[in-house]
Amino acid sequence: MNKIAILTDSASNITENTTEGIFVVPLYVNYGNESKKDLVEITPDELFDKIDDANPSTSAPSIDDFGEKIQLIKDLGYQEIIAVAVSQTLSGTYNAMRLALEDQDLPFKLIDSKTVTMPQGLLVMYARHLINEGHTSEEIETILNNKLHDAKVYATVSDLQYLIRGGRLSKIKGLVGGALKINPILTIDENGEIGKYRSIIGKKRALNFLVDQVKADLANCNNYYLAIAYGRLQEDIAEIKEQLSELVERADLYLEGPVTAALGSHSGPSAYVVSYLKK
Helix, strand or coil: CCCEEEEEEHHHCCCCEHHHCEEEECCEEEECCEEEEECCCECHHHHHHHHHHHCCEEECCCHHHHHHHHHHHHHCCCCEEEEEECCCCCCCHHHHHHHHHHCCCCCEEEEECCCCCHHHHHHHHHHHHHHHCCCCHHHHHHHHHHHHHHEEEEEEECCCHHHHHCCCCCHHHHHHHHHHCEEEEEEECCCCCEEEEEEEECHHHHHHHHHHHHHHHCCCCCCEEEEEEECCCHHHHHHHHHHCHHHHHHCCEEEEEECCHHHHHHHCCCEEEEEEEEC
């Protein structure tokens, strides 16, 4: 059986693990005259230290960035690639990945995850599981594409200025939200676009809504992956994690960590993200 590698981008919110055959190409975080590679040259804390003054933006990896990673994959003896990209409606990353894959000689399967952050990462981890089970790349492609609707994310922020500045939330809605202390519950729709799922008044109510929604979604599910991400401080998710403790314990895989600098440049430091993948 061919040796299969997984290629993804840093919008997946997971770190590279070449031992496990997971290869991550970073997006770029841009501010002033600097452009730094997500996860490699800039940490979330460094980003949040600059975010109010630097007005950061993000950009997709280049075709060459992906080409260099694919060459590493080849050098390590892999014979096929499963590529899982951030939603192509949110970033040019998908197209850069596609062009790089088409410009080399390894067989590949390219999947538009139609999502971003932790659910994209959970799809990557599920692909790793399927490889370990001995599935072929064709089978993995089919299974993952059929699983896209089972990957879900709910997120909220308590400070809307970063979503407004990055164009992710209209200025009018943002200003009204700020005045009324509305915490939007954001999710990803079936087209891979960020949408507002609910408007909740107050941070505590918004966090409780995240918990209740995930509990309801997974009430009758016995096999799932679960992930929780935060902005600047890990202790910010302590209450969410405690309320979801039973689901955390039962999860086939549980991931926890900060949003990357590229994601944080849009969400700001007050991000709370809960994701799952039903297996």
